[in-house]
Amino acid sequence: MCLHWKGEPGVVWPGGAYTAALGDEPGSLNPWTEYSPHGWEIMERALLTGETGLLGINPTTLKNMPFVATNWTVEHWTSIPELGITDGSTATFYLRQDVTWHDGAPVTAYDCVYDMRTMRVYWPGRYSGTWAHLVYEEADGPYKFNVYFASTSLYHADKVAGTALLTPKHVIQAVEQQVEDGELDNFFDWDPAFNTYADLMDRPAPAEYPFMKQIVGCGPFVYDYYHRNSGTGRVVKYEDFFVNAPVIGSVVGEWRIDPNTNYTYRPLVQNLAAKEDSPEGELIPVIADIKIYEDDELVREVADLSLDPWEWAYLGPYTTDGLTGGGHTIRVEVYDNSTDDLIHTYIHTVIAIIREDITTYTGEFILGGYPPDFQVDMRDVGRAARAFGSYPGHLRWDPACDINDDYEVDMRDIGAIARKFGWIYE
Numbered sequence: 001m002c003l004h005w006k007g008e009p010g011v012v013w014p015g016g017a018y019t020a021a022l023g024d025e026p027g028s029l030n031p032w033t034e035y036s037p038h039g040w041e042i043m044e045r046a047l048l049t050g051e052t053g054l055l056g057i058n059p060t061t062l063k064n065m066p067f068v069a070t071n072w073t074v075e076h077w078t079s080i081p082e083l084g085i086t087d088g089s090t091a092t093f094y095l096r097q098d099v100t101w102h103d104g105a106p107v108t109a110y111d112c113v114y115d116m117r118t119m120r121v122y123w124p125g126r127y128s129g130t131w132a133h134l135v136y137e138e139a140d141g142p143y144k145f146n147v148y149f150a151s152t153s154l155y156h157a158d159k160v161a162g163t164a165l166l167t168p169k170h171v172i173q174a175v176e177q178q179v180e181d182g183e184l185d186n187f188f189d190w191d192p193a194f195n196t197y198a199d200l201m202d203r204p205a206p207a208e209y210p211f212m213k214q215i216v217g218c219g220p221f222v223y224d225y226y227h228r229n230s231g232t233g234r235v236v237k238y239e240d241f242f243v244n245a246p247v248i249g250s251v252v253g254e255w256r257i258d259p260n261t262n263y264t265y266r267p268l269v270q271n272l273a274a275k276e277d278s279p280e281g282e283l284i285p286v287i288a289d290i291k292i293y294e295d296d297e298l299v300r301e302v303a304d305l306s307l308d309p310w311e312w313a314y315l316g317p318y319t320t321d322g323l324t325g326g327g328h329t330i331r332v333e334v335y336d337n338s339t340d341d342l343i344h345t346y347i348h349t350v351i352a353i354i355r356e357d358i359t360t361y362t363g364e365f366i367l368g369g370y371p372p373d374f375q376v377d378m379r380d381v382g383r384a385a386r387a388f389g390s391y392p393g394h395l396r397w398d399p400a401c402d403i404n405d406d407y408e409v410d411m412r413d414i415g416a417i418a419r420k421f422g423w424i425y426e
C-alpha cells in the first residue's frame with residue numbers, strides 16, 4: 001500500500017515526476033492477460049490488485065488489513081449438496097462507500113461480483129487460482145458481497161481481494177458489447193492500454209483526465225500511455241485516492257434494514273500511514289478523538305484512541321433507535337487529539353426499507369440509475385418476473401429478487417412482492 005499526503009493545489013510537495021526503468025518490454029497491458037512483471041509495474045499504479053486490492057497488508061505484521069473493504073469474513077458453506085459441495089466456503093466483504101473509479105463512477109459490490117463472474121466465464125489463465133474453485137458470487141446491496149467456493153482454503157479471501165477490482169463492471173460490459181457487435185474477436189482481444197476511454201464508453205473521459213485510456217482502475221494513478229517504440233509510459237496522480245489525514249474513519253454495517261428497527265454498526269478507525277507533509281517524518285502514530293453522529297445528531301465520543309501506523313480499531317458495536325423508513329446516515333469524524341483539528345469525515349448511508357422494494361435496496365440510484373423510489377411498484381414486480389425461475393449460476397439470476405433467500409426466484413418471491421404492492425415509506 002502506498003499512500004501519500006494529498007497536498008494542496010499549487011503546492012509543490014508532494015508531486016513531481018520520477019523515472020523508473022522497466023526490465024523489459026511489457027506484454028499485453030490488459031489486466032486480464034498481462035503476464036509480464038514489467039507490464040504490471042505500470043498497471044499496478046492504476047489498479048488495486050494483488051497484495052493491495054480490497055484489503056491491504058500490514059507491513060509490520062504481514063496480516064490483512066481493511067482498505068477498500070472495511071471488514072471480511074470466511075466461513076464454511078455447504079448449501080448446495082446437489083452439486084456435491086459438502087465442504088465449501090464463503091467469503092463476505094463489506095466495502096467503503098467513498099471509493100471511486102478513475103472515471104468517477106462509485107466502486108460497488110456489483111463491480112466486485114462482475115469481476116468474479118468474468119473469471120468464471122472466461123477462465124483467464126493468470127487467475128486460475130481464483131476461479132478454479134469459484135462457484136458463484138452475489139452482491140447483497142451495493143456495498144456487500146459474498147463469494148462461494150467449492151473448497152476450503154486460507155487463500156480464497158485473499159484471491160478475491162486481489163482480483164475484485166481489476167475492471168469496473170460498466171467497462172467489462174462495454175467490452176462484451178464490442179465482442180457481441182463483432183468489433184472484437186473475443187474478450188481477451190481487448191486492448192485497453194492503447195485505445196481511448198471515449199472509444200469504448202461512447203462518452204468523453206473525465207475533464208481532469210482527458211487522456212484516459214480503457215484501463216480504468218481505482219488506484220493512486222490514472223494510466224495515460226505506454227509507447228512501445230520509445231519504451232516509455234506515464235501515469236498521473238488520481239486526486240480522489242489521496243487523503244490529507246494519517247487516520248481515517250469508516251463504518252461497517254448493512255446497507256438496508258427494515259423500517260422502524262434498530263441498526264447495529266461498528267465504526268472503523270485506521271491509521272493508513274499516509275505520509276505527512278512535514279520534514280520531520282512520514283509514518284506517524286496518532287492519538288485520535290472520534291465523534292459519531294446518527295442522522296447529524298452527536299451520539300458518541302471516543303477519546304484518546306492511540307493508533308500506530310497501519311493499526312486500526314473497530315469501535316462498538318453501537319445500536320441506533322428504530323430508524324424510520326427512508327435514508328439515514330452515520331457520520332464518523334476523526335480529530336487529531338494534539339491539535340483538535342478535524343482531519344477526516346466519513347459518511348455511511350443506510351436505508352430503512354422493506355426487502356420487497358428491490359429497486360431501492362439494490363442501490364442502483366447510486367450508480368446513476370433511476371432515483372430511489374422507496375416504494376413497491378411495477379418496477380419491483382417486473383424485475384422479479386424477469387428473474388423468475390432462476391437460481392445461482394442461472395443466466396437471469398438476480399439475488400435481490402430472492403426475497404426469502406432460498407436460492408431461487410419463484411412464486412413465493414413474486415407473491416411476497418405482490419403482497420407489499422403499493423407500499424411507500426412515507
Ligand SMILES: [Ca+2]
Pocket residue numbers: 357358359360373374375376377379380
Ligand atoms: Ca421500488
Ligand SMILES: [Ca+2]
Pocket residue numbers: 401402403404405406407408409410412413
Ligand atoms: Ca426465493
